[in-house]
Amino acid sequence: MLREFAPLITAIIVAGRSGSSYAAQIGTMAVTEEIDAMRTLGIDPQEMLVLPKFIALVIALPLLTVFADVLGVMGGMVMASQQLDVSFTDFLDRFVKAVVTSTALTGIGKAPVFAAIIAVVGCYQGFHTKGGADSVGRQTTRSVVQSIFLVIVADALFSIVFSALDL
DSSP, X not given: OTTTHHHHHHHHHHIIIIIHHHHHHHHHHHHTTHHHHHHHTTOOHIIIIIHHHHHHHHHHHHHHHHHHHHHHHHHHXXXXXXXXXOOHHXXXXXXXXXXXXXXXXXXXXXXXXXXXXXXXXHHHHHHTOOSSHHHHHHHHHHHHXXXXXXXHHHHHHHXXXXXXXXX
């Protein structure tokens, strides 16, 4: 839960929600030529549109991962109580002994990488929107699919590296 499931599921949900939002917003601005207007005014669109989204997601996704960790452990505690007759105090006592801090930190450490992937892909697809509203929808869908795929690939690469390092 702490190392694999919470970071991955949180990133997939955020890719579907925020990644698509980034692509749709920037794509709509590209179609309506607002990005060209920004360049004409001397405003760098990457600095104005991408950087705040990137920083915000790199901060928010680890926090959401911690929230998912807490809820996942609480769900496990409820299920252990209901199905196995393990009291909450026994569960927490065993949990502290069974789970090391590095496990939670490993999962939280993946989150900024996943956030960077989602933000970059969403913004990239938004900037590559050409045409009309149908193109915005296509690029938005493309950003979600690519973000989820790349997050899964990154998670697999993390697993390979962690396995090689015996973490």
